[in-house]
Amino acid sequence: MRVVVIGSGGREHALAWRLLRGAGSAPLTDRELVVAPGNAGMARDFARWSHGRARCVPLAGAGVEGVVATAVAERAELVIIGPEQPLVDGVVDALAAAGIPCFGPIRAAARLEGSKAFMKDVCAKAGVASAAYLATGRVDEARRFVDEQARAGKGVVVKADGLCAGKGVVVCARAADALPVVEDMLGIGRAAPRFGEASRTVVLEDLLPGVELSVFALCDGTDAALFGAARDHKRLQDDDRGPNTGGMGAVGPLDERQGVPATLLGEVKQRVVLPVLAELRARGAPFRGLLFAGLMVEGDAVRVLEFNVRFGDPETEALLLALDVDLLPALLAVAKGERLPPLSLVSHDKAAVVVLAARGYPDAPEKGAVLEGLEAAERVEGAQVFCAGVAPDEAGRLVAAGGRVLVVGGRGATFDDALDRAYRAVDRIHLAGAQLRRDIGKSVRGR
Numbered sequence: 197m198r199v200v201v202i203g204s205g206g207r208e209h210a211l212a213w214r215l216l217r218g219a220g221s222a223p224l225t226d227r228e229l230v231v232a233p234g235n236a237g238m239a240r241d242f243a244r245w246s247h248g249r250a251r252c253v254p255l256a257g258a259g260v261e262g263v264v265a266t267a268v269a270e271r272a273e274l275v276i277i278g279p280e281q282p283l284v285d286g287v288v289d290a291l292a293a294a295g296i297p298c299f300g301p302i303r304a305a306a307r308l309e310g311s312k313a314f315m316k317d318v319c320a321k322a323g324v325a326s327a328a329y330l331a332t333g334r335v336d337e338a339r340r341f342v343d344e345q346a347r348a349g350k351g352v353v354v355k356a357d358g359l360c361a362g363k364g365v366v367v368c369a370r371a372a373d374a375l376p377v378v379e380d381m382l383g384i385g386r387a388a389p390r391f392g393e394a395s396r397t398v399v400l401e402d403l404l405p406g407v408e409l410s411v412f413a414l415c416d417g418t419d420a421a422l423f424g425a426a427r428d429h430k431r432l433q434d435d436d437r438g439p440n441t442g443g444m445g446a447v448g449p450l451d452e453r454q455g456v457p458a459t460l461l462g463e464v465k466q467r468v469v470l471p472v473l474a475e476l477r478a479r480g481a482p483f484r485g486l487l488f489a490g491l492m493v494e495g496d497a498v499r500v501l502e503f504n505v506r507f508g509d510p511e512t513e514a515l516l517l518a519l520d521v522d523l524l525p526a527l528l529a530v531a532k533g534e535r536l537p538p539l540s541l542v543s544h545d546k547a548a549v550v551v552l553a554a555r556g557y558p559d560a561p562e563k564g565a566v567l568e569g570l571e572a573a574e575r576v577e578g579a580q581v582f583c584a585g586v587a588p589d590e591a592g593r594l595v596a597a598g599g600r601v602l603v604v605g606g607r608g609a610t611f612d613d614a615l616d617r618a619y620r621a622v623d624r625i626h627l628a629g630a631q632l633r634r635d636i637g638k639s640v641r642g643r
């Protein structure tokens with residue numbers, strides 16, 4: 197089986213790492229993994245242990261055509277798409293036209309992430325609990341929504357409709373602050389909206405209280421298998437201070453000891469995932485792929501904040517590190533339009549991942565700092581290093597090449613074990629000016 201994974205970050209490294217090993221800890225001989233474009237850190241990792249069965253190749257071109265050309269050149273029997281942009285652009289449809297099975301939703305189903313207005317409409321029609329909202333391109337309509345929120349003493353969240361690489365959401369605890377944000381996003385008084393087409397429409401939402409959880413569901417269009425709940429840490433600094441990032445660490449799977457009731461996954465499946473699958477099927481857009489539900493939990497109430505249509509980063513690294521399951525048969529079945537085989541995706545073991553970010557991240561990440569100590573980190577029992585923004589320099593050393601450089605994980609029987617291993621490993625790595633959070637998983641320590 198020749199599998200091509202598209203993407204270049206820690207998520208793709210973790211997917212390749214897990215898939216190559218099936219349910220075990222040694223690379224299997226029945227499969228070959230290609231990551232395009234991957235990164236130099238992944239390539240180094242593959243070169244050491246995969247016996248040539250995993251490698252990185254450059255993409256054969258840009259955009260959807262580049263992915264198809266790569267899959268054809270590599271004679272892919274299965275393609276797995278990491279990032280959202282190609283999915284929203286219809287890469288799965290294009291691969292299908294070329295006769296290549298691909299794990300991921302078709303363009304019409306990927307709109308769930310590509311348009312927040314579409315996502316809200318699907319939730320409303322499917323009866324899925326989610327924040328009250330207004331989708332509009334008009335300031336006068338927005339003002340009415342904001343005024344009502346203000347009268348009720350509630351906050352407002354302003355979201356650009358389209359993909360904005362995590363920069364299109366502004367949370368306004370005071371409703372009155374939302375209107376200038378709306379005007380800015382729509383580009384009132386300017387030539388174009390702030391995020392171009394992506395913010396020609398905005399979604400205004402009621403600001404919900406609660407704690408956030410991420411739940412991943414492997415979907416075959418009709419049915420789904422859920423991974424254990426995970427929690428990421430989006431702010432740059434300890435105690436959730438500082439700017440938003442792509443994620444500074446994650447823990448999972450969470451259970452009742454960490455305040456996630458045993459019934460939660462079943463409820464999310466019945467009340468969120470299956471109704472959304474049914475609604476999309478009825479719209480002629482069956483969802484086959486990974487549905488990532490971003491949830492807000494308040495007491496018994498579970499409401500959907502957003503859907504992503506692919507594996508999330510860095511939750512994927514944590515969940516896959518903790519899991520001893522061969523995902524390949526399930527991903528292949530879904531890609532071929534077949535039913536999901538029975539599978540259990542909730543591990544007993546726990547995992548934590550800590551992100552090592554470059555100096556200046558997220559605004560202006562510095563490139564070129566040399567990475568040292570990877571081997572020493574990997575010698576920590578139960579630890580695993582996934583490479584994200586890593587490139588070689590002229591001397592062949594690995595250097596930082598992106599904001600999030602490494603995702604360093606630890607696995608253990610408890611979160612305390614997992615966190616201790618992840619931090620012991622990350623503390624053996626040197627990267628000048630590196631930033632990391634010291635409080636990943638603080639809320640689940642000792643529980």
Ligand SMILES: Nc1ncnc2c1ncn2[C@@H]1O[C@H](COP(=O)(O)OP(=O)(O)O)[C@@H](O)[C@H]1O
Nearest residue numbers: 327353362363364365401402403404490501502
């Ligand atoms: N209705 C809401 N109530 C409270 N917080 C929200 C709401 N919607 C979004 N947020 C916050 O904003 C973050 C980003 O919003 P999200 O919809 O996930 O957009 P994206 O991930 O595409 O930037 C969420 O993780 C959450 O912290």
Ligand SMILES: [Mg+2]
Nearest residue numbers: 490501502504
């Ligand atoms: Mg989000």
